[in-house]
Amino acid sequence: MTPEPTADAPTAPRWIAVDWGTTRLRAWAMRGARPVDARASDRGMGRLAPAGFEPALLDLIGDWLPAAGRMRVIACGMAGARGGWAEAEYRAVPCPPIDPRRAIRAPAHDPRLDVRILPGLSQAEPPDVMRGEETQIAGFLAENPGFDGALCLPGTHSKWVRLSQGRVERFRSFMTGEVFSLLVGQSVLRLTIGAARPDPAALAEAGAEALADPHAAQSGLFPLRAAALLQGLAPERAAGRLSGLLIGAELAAARDFWQDGPTAIIGAPDLARLYETLLLAAGAQACHKDGTALVLAGLAAASLDLPEDT
Template identity: 35%
Template sequence: MAATAEVSGMEWIGVLRGPRHLRAWAIGPENRLLAEARGDSGPEAVDQTALEARVLALIAPWLGRGTDAQDQSSGSIPVIFCDDSGHSGAPAPVPASVPAPPLAAGLAPVPTRDARIELHAQGGLIQAAPADAMQGAAVRIAGFLALNPQFDGVLCDTGTHTVWAHVSAGEVVSFQTFMTAELFDAITGHTVLRHSVSTRDSGAAGADERPGAGGGAPVGDAASDACGGAFDDAMSDLLSRPERLAAGLMTLRAGNNGGGSSDGGSNDGGSNDGAHDAARARLWGMLIGAELAAARPYWLGQQLVVIGPEGPLPALYARALDMQGAGCEVVAADRMTVAGLCAARSALRPSVKGAPHPARPPREGRYDA
């Protein structure tokens, strides 16, 4: 959904570029969320000129000042930008090394041709050993800490890549990133296993900006006993024996050999979708189980919160953790993103403070208030 009309009372705009979508939020007084818009992120890396054009294409209707890019008579609107696309080339400050507050890299001004906007890019975090980096996750972590400043524990930011971050005293102490959902997309879209896990109404990634985050029923009917059991069994097996992942993946093909033709077609129409749903649930179980095995120091005995997009992905992580006795709460990624952008904006203009006003009633739970 693109911006469609001028927004009254808008003070600044937050923008996040994800792998698939460019998201924008119009923010008013006291960090009140006024409107939001979504457009195409674009698959390629962008320089500052292309970035400005893409941002303006999404938010231009909100500006409401005609098309004179040189007209500064009404002042410019600050735009706080963060790149979470995984592409290179977008302008950003030098990332800060952990341990550090999530927004320690600060904002860097990005020159623009259009005088209606004042563009600033937020930097991310890096880690020397093991080598790692994050950008969008740093903004969501900052948003969570803005809403929960006393939190001490581990945040699990799920999406295209899952980031496990140990947070203490307002700083990210260490973190580790896993490409679990991207592996799911690659396996279901570009390997022989696509014939065993595909369904007629699903693509590899689904409709959300992050793979596995809402579209295409990526886990089948995870609430059903069949698919739920398939996920649970596969997750437990790979958590105990992560070295079996590569071999375990091929059991998905063997398990479905009787249900479909060798070229990926189905012998019995929709009746084979159930087997494919169970196979997708098993695939998610294997990938998340292997991830939890490697991330054990982050979740074992820790206070845990999962940050997740809409859709089943964060619920799968919560389910897997609960099976290990590691209870967690799940909070909405969009809300943490907006709160993090608000925190970045307050650093640019200290006079603007406060947490964002929720666009909808807050979820139940201790952390999503």
Template identity: 50%
Template sequence: MTERQDPAPTGSANVEWIAVDWGTTHLRAWSMQGNQVLRQAASDDGMASLSRDGFEPALLKLVGGWLSAGKVTPVIACGMVGSRQGWIEAPYVAVPCPPLSAAHVVRGVSHDPRIAVWVVPGLRQDAPADVMRGEETQIAGLLVADPDLSGTVCLPGTHTKWANVRAGKVLEFSTFMTGELYALISGHSVLRHGLGTTSDWHQPSFEAAVEEALQAPAGLAAGLFRLRAEGLLHAMAAEAARARLSGLLIGNELAALRSRLDGPVTLVGAPGLSALYAAALVIAGYEPRIVDGANLTLAGLSLARESILEDIRRPA
């Protein structure tokens, strides 16, 4: 397991609360004074590696140094920590709804008297069936900065989310397993022999594959095997093959969405992957904007804390 911590500018007495983003493979935490980050830490103790009774020890191992005896520190968490396999199940909230509200944040049970834990729920869509956990907090953080946002929000990742957002609510959303498909194909299919391990990239090959997928999305399976044939017969370079694989998959994703994208498109995520989606969207005829998602989870968790405090202070 890998743990990373930044040097602490202040002592634990200054910590008012702790923000936590708990994903499938990683755990990230921030010690907070109001909306100011005092310290941050991360580990590989994701949901997938923990049993139900392993979550609290994993959290305390990471943030125990931020806690003080005789003081209860609120912990506000989002992500897979609230799943059925997580620490505290936070039932999904059905869309259309705000991405985050205090009424649905779940108070958890913890054994250490120094912490009180709340978990932000994910969102659900009954027809067609879909779910998200963690992305709703990023969307909430996006709305903090842009409360009048109206359009489509794309959150690229292993399971890319596309959400229709208007009037402060998520109206509907779709999930595409494009990132996971890329990992499976490049790591376990016959195509892996031609993809190599290079990190080099050939942007023209990516763009040509996006265009191909947009024009003939039904030909995806045949287009994938042509990558193998091009390698065998014409010695296609690994960087071109990897770029084409990505372009075919992302282009096919956009082909499925073309008639459903509503309004301007905002991309939220890691810069590299967001740039690929932006290039593909331009080919499809859109003018997306990119927002760095690094701070949006924290902004959403800060909003959750404010809502929880207001709810606690409200007279019965």
């Protein structure tokens, strides 16, 4: 059994940071802005009913909690979604990415838990929302306070964000990752691609095609199956071309975000590099940043401004 940390133990947290996604739950034991321990589980929002959030969190971080007193937990992401632990509001853009004063307290039965969930962001026209990414944006701005340009946050639902003077001015979401998963898992392309990893050269080639002609993302899909049947197209090259066509179409649709200024790509390193490669080839000013480090920086920034009695 893991021993319970004491208040003076060097790894005992002063507060706990939580990023609750649809598929994953991540937590960090924090001292100030410094993590002293980190854990993760697969108990994301998609697997939980509202009553399951507290037990899932306690299973992960229970031995970080004090024997007496309360532990502040600051959470972002899908814990605040409708159907999550407790629904947190959306703040309308343009606005700074986070406002800890508008965090809500999640209902917890364990008296040691003081859980605050940060709000997401919304946009009226075109209609759009985000939860969790706003915390990465806050982390990026904490490290780059004068940044004026675009952020790209690739993932299941990619986000493109325009930043100016410390505020999110507007944003746009693309279902690129989810469309890829649906096509590979449920369409006829499952017979061609299966579980193959995308070939980088094929991805770059197809991405350039879709950037030059966004219609290629539609007209180029079924030929992947036909090429496998008639020409022996390898699954890896088919996966690469599919990924490139979808990402290239996304970049073409988001051109107004990245074509006239710097773009920082925030996400998992492998995926961020794919976007960076295509953007650089298109002449963009692009670099990538680690998404995990920035969500932690955003949660740490929120901890400094969170009132005691929200």
